[in-house]
Amino acid sequence: MIYCPNCGTANRDGSSFCNQCGQRLGGGSKAICPFCGAENPIENIFCDACGAKLAPLVTRGAEEKEKPGLKGLSLPTKPTEEEEPAPLGEEAGLPQEPTGAAGEEEEIPDWLARLRASLGETAEPEGEASEEMPEEVPDWLRDLGAPPVEEPEEPVAPAPEEFAAEAAGGAEEMPEELPDWLRDLGAPPVEEPEEPVVPAPEEFAAAAAGGAEEMPEEVPDWLRDLGAPPVEEPEEPVAPAPEEAPPEAEAEEAAPREVPAEAEAPATGVPALLGGEPPAPAEEPLAAWLQEEGPVILELSEEETAEEEAGPAPASAPQVPAWLETLASGAAVLPEELGPVLGAPGKPTPEEVGLERAAIPSWLEVLRPGRKREEGEEAPAEEPAETEGVLEGVRGALRLVPAIDPGPDQFVRAVSAAATVTPAHAETLTQVLARPTAASVRPRAVRIPRRERGLPWLAFLLLLAAVLIPVLAPGLVPGGGQVPVAKPAEDFAAQIQNLAPGARVLFSFDYDPSVSTELDWPVREVLDNLKSRGTVLLVMSTTPTGPGLAARMGLGNTATLLGYLPGQEMGLQRLATSFSGAFLVDYQGKQVDETALGVQSLGDVALIITAASSQDAVRWWVEQVGSQTHTPICAIVSGAIEPSVRPYYSSGQLAGLVSGWVGGLAYRRAASPDTPMSAQDMAAMEAQSLGHLAVVVLIVLGNLAYWGKRLFGGRS
């Protein structure tokens, strides 16, 4: 049997083309296993690789994948109106029987409709029969089998004489080649004939007598297949035929005796081609649709006998549709007359009638969820310990990776297999463990090439020369002593110049000794200017070292060194809230009298000046004091933090800003334009300018060397 790769139709062995769709069979066609993807010869029913059932399947590229899965045999398609053959009755000269109503046709599946159409010539009067069917039976079942089998009210036409001879002996002797299920199906009508059948006409009898043995060659396979069931499954007794014409059931049962072992070409289903259709086969349309399934099951079971014994390959049962299994298992309520056929309760089981349960192949068994371990069942054996390598003696270090996740631990693992990556992981782990430990690897110091070892010293010497030469010989640098104009410094000077004599100025030393060299000079300039303006200085600090730096500035008699204000940001917040009580004793340990100072709050202070070396100190003053008072705040800062503090000046939160030496000189120029610059100040400015130039040169040369090395590949 060759299954068509296009439509799934079973064709005879040796067929070159499908008798259903014309598809070329064999040759280059390959059946692709839907589960493992392996290619199999088209003749294969089961996959060579995994044992999955292949037939009926379509090959790669087939378009009609929805071809009937139930179609195991070649069945005729519904003919068109022009091609539709005349009813058998007409050909046989019998009176026509009414067919089912149109509404009933709609409830029948397509494939069954086609089947019915092909068997339309055997239709029976259904209207009467359906009235007697139990309600549990669906309509299509009523149409199919019940009426003629159950209680044919009208006797069937007597079989013709030609059938009598064969039918006489055929009823008792079932052919041995027939499978069990066919025997079961065919047995009842033979044993319990209750209803008489109208004898067939004589011309039918003659045809039936010789037809079974001498099948005309023009008869297609599907007609041969269709012929068997009606003969073998007369469920209801057949009315005794006249002497010259035995009952038609008996006449049809005679046919299988000549049916070959494959049971594929019974003849009684093709009465039209045999010269006439006896009316009796119309009594068993149920067998007609069952035969579509039956031969497949039979054939597969025969071919797979050896394979099934070897392993749990899938049986032919999967081709049985679910509704048929339901019927076979007796779950559905069936009428008594269908019981013998479908295995209703109390009747033969599916196994007894030749049906087999679907067997789950091994590859599908792998996918089955793990079952719960039962009490008393031994737990799975532990994984073996490693026998070599760094993990020797370790158990379970390299666990077997299950191919399918078996679920929680309480479930027994179905299948586990070592993953292919596990050896690679083990190899990698071995290599990692074999590496020397960090303690044994000492980082090598970066070794500077010999010709480059002098470069740092060259940079040091260049910078030292740039700074030292102006200090030793001031005035050598043309234009180096020029003081730039800085608006922040000018604003700073303007704030001090606007102070009235006797105005209170709060000066905070918020820098540490590390930057005193940079800030002492501008601070001294500002203090001198304040003293010259006759202001009252209140000196404090937010750092513990600040009062000491202030003490050596020579503040004079008009200044009060209040000392250290603890708390940093919180101390400034308290100072802004209430000046009274912020300082109990001054730097000298004397009690601070706010009344004598003339300051009860920061509102009494005309200007606040902070000299800071960190951005935080300036920010504290601006955020905690400047946002609560309207007292202007000026800052003297290190050049390192000037870019960070400048936004406060730009936003107006700082009234003036002096940064580093350059800012101090700019302040001096703005506050005392007539005061000439001293030689020491000139030298400092020249050293500053030349030092900056040296730094720029070093940066440019360094970048040129770097890019030259990259571009010329180290030839430098």
Place this chain on the structure above:
Amino acid sequence: MSDLVGIWISALLTVMVLSYLLGDNPLYRLAEHLFVGTAVGYAVLVAYYSLLRPRLLLPLIQAPLENWTLIVPLLLAVLLLARLNHSWRGAGLVPLSFLLGVGVALAIGGALFGSILPQVEGTFVSVNPADGGWGVALSHLVLVIGTVSTLAYFYFTGQGDTGLGRVRGGFLKAWRGLGKWFIMLTFGALFAGTVMARLSLLIGRLQFLITEIPKTLR
């Protein structure tokens, strides 16, 4: 005489610190340890005489009943010392929590009203040359563009897949690129300011060595 000793000690310590040019050496370490130790010792004395003695100890000794509330800060200070003992380490969390809580509260309020809002307001500037000339207008324009692009650089939200999201992503990407350059310029300015400040320190120490030492020898 004291000034003379002080000048020589200062000069000696300056040379010891500059010896770091030759690498890490004991002279540099000695000068460093002296600086740190002196600064800490001085800070402790200042804290004692400016804070602990007048604000805590004397009031508790002279009028304990009137100043009994000072026991609370004293207790917190003692608990802070518990951080030194591993067994009592947890007790030190109480004053630390108090300090951090108050400090953070002040920082948030001060940052909001002292830095963020005024700085945002500071970017609302006119770019109209008629208001202050072309120079001022250009400066204000650079200020606005630099502020917006720098803020865009720290906008990390991913762009969407929709058309509008891609447009927004491209717009932000351009602004981020511009903001990156402004940030680099800012870092460059900070580096230049640091170099200038450190050069000032070097020049000051060299001037000290060159001018003050000869004075003492005369």
